[in-house]
Each structure stands twice: as C-alpha cells, then as structure tokens.
Amino acid sequence: MEKIFYVYLSQDDPKKSTMKKLERYGLAIEIPLNKIYNKLYLTPYSDNFLLNSNRILFEDKGIVVIDGSWNRINTIENIKGKNGKKLPLLLPVNPVNYGKPGKLSSLEALAAALYIMGYSELAGDVISKYSWAQNFIKTNINPLNDYMKCNSDEECIQVQDSYF
Template sequence: MNVQVFMFRQDDPKKCTAAKLVKFGLARPVTRTHGNTIVLDPFAKTTLLRRDAHICSSVTAIDCSWNLAQNTFAKRFSGIPRKLPPLLAGNPVNYAKLGKLTTVEAIAGALFILGYVSLCKELLNKFNWGHTFLELNEDLLNDYSLLQSEEQIAPLLSQYGFANFD
C-alpha cells in the first residue's frame, strides 16, 4: 500500500508528522490526488472500512492545521473520500482526545483498518509517542477492522463507553 501526503505546511515544521514520514521515505509528498486513492477526510460522509482496501492503491492524508481544517477540506480533492471511525489521539498535544489525530496517526489508523498492520507500526515507530496511539486504540482498531458496515460503528462505540461521538 502506498502512503501519500498532501502538505499545506500550516503548522510548526518541527512537529509536522507528515514531513517526518517523507524524510524517512515512508510517504510520498503529492501536490495532486488521484482517483484511486483513499483521501482521509474528517468531513467525508462515508467511514473507512476494511472492504475499502480493494478499491484503492494508496492512502492519501491531507496534512493541515486542525484550526484550518474546515476551510482546507472545503476544497475538493480527487479520490475516494473516507473519514476514520473515532480514535483516540496518542500524540502529546491532543493526548486521549477523540478524533484529534496527527497526520501519522490518521494514516496509521487507516492502514490498520485496511489490514496493513505492519506498515502501520512501521510508521508509528518513527515517533517516540507512536506506541501510545496503538496502546490507546489497538482493541478498537482490531474491532473496526472486522466491521462489515457503518451501522455497526455506533453499537461498537457504546460497548467501549463512548457517547456523543461524530
């Protein structure tokens, strides 16, 4: 599975997880998205599920500031838009906040759900807090990777004690 990042360079470059993935050759920077990539979009109508693995050749993350996300994602990117099911952030800035993921956390979560667990772990290993993301979410990610439909997400989240998500 290919990993791509569309970088807007809106945050501190020293903290940019996308830039670090590119630096280590784990992601390819792109200036355009293409039709057969899953574009990770927190505002997409459809949630990423394991079955999406067969419809794409890559996962593309849009690296932008959370403060500017609404405007950034108002632009239309070609590809297959998918939002992640709710996950807890493991990064130090948004630790344990539901959905406030860094670019690497979003990519890693998507890869795990799609069945690319070893690649997910390889990406997270480049960050000293990467293991925290997996520790917080591994059971949830395993359960998400087994779901057949979006309708199964809400009951699953209530089993985990999450209310009022989305």
C-alpha cells in the first residue's frame, strides 16, 4: 500500500504515534514535509472539505496525514500544498479527546478520510490496529455515510450542521 503517507512532527511520544504503528504494520510510509505538495493531505486549515470525488487524487498521488499534537495545532497552519482538505466534524473515540467533535487522532482522521472516499474496507483495516478505535466507525456511521454522498462543500456543511 503505497498510498498512505504521514509527516511526523515529533510533538508527542513516538511510542504513542498511531501513524508510526501503522507504518510498522506496513500500512503507512513516513515522508518529509516537503514531499506533500502534490499529494492529498488533511489539514483543519483548508477552506475545502474532503469529498468522495477526492478518491481520484488519492488513487493517483496518495494521502498524507500530518501527525502532530492538537495542543500545538497552530504549528501546521502555514503548511502549504496544492491539495489540502479538511474533514467534516466527527466524534473521536480516542482516549485523549473522546467525544470532542473534530479532535480526531491521526488514525481516526485517516480512517474517516478513507471511508468518505469510499474505501470502507481499508478504513476498517487501519482502525483494526487499535482496540480503542474499534468503535470509531460504528459511532460515526451515519455522518460518515452521509458525508460520503456529498458532492460539494455546501452539502458537507448541511450534513455537518444536521449532526453537530
């Protein structure tokens, strides 16, 4: 699977990095920040939501998760690339930010992105590596299915507003 990448910002304990664990399972590849430019990448600072139609870019260039700490989220505000997308709101089940809408772990963000783009089986594969994450898709199944059907930012906002 050479489609899932991550940039590790060294802002937390590497032993707790969900993306480093995925790399040990052969499900993700660490890359330097300067390699994200043409790839699809997740950032809460984008003006545009991730849509199902972004699967074409994912299939061509892959997806990048920026693996850092929510306590230092402002450090990624100026990351620039052509294809940054934000995720619509979902409920995290991770132990640190449980139930705080939008504060997903890197693993949850990746699984959500894959699911929204129509890769529910791959989303399940990455989520399966953590026992605490097993309920992420179940908890968010209705919004995930609705976000997957969105064709525009406006539709994402309507769906998001209907849940949150």
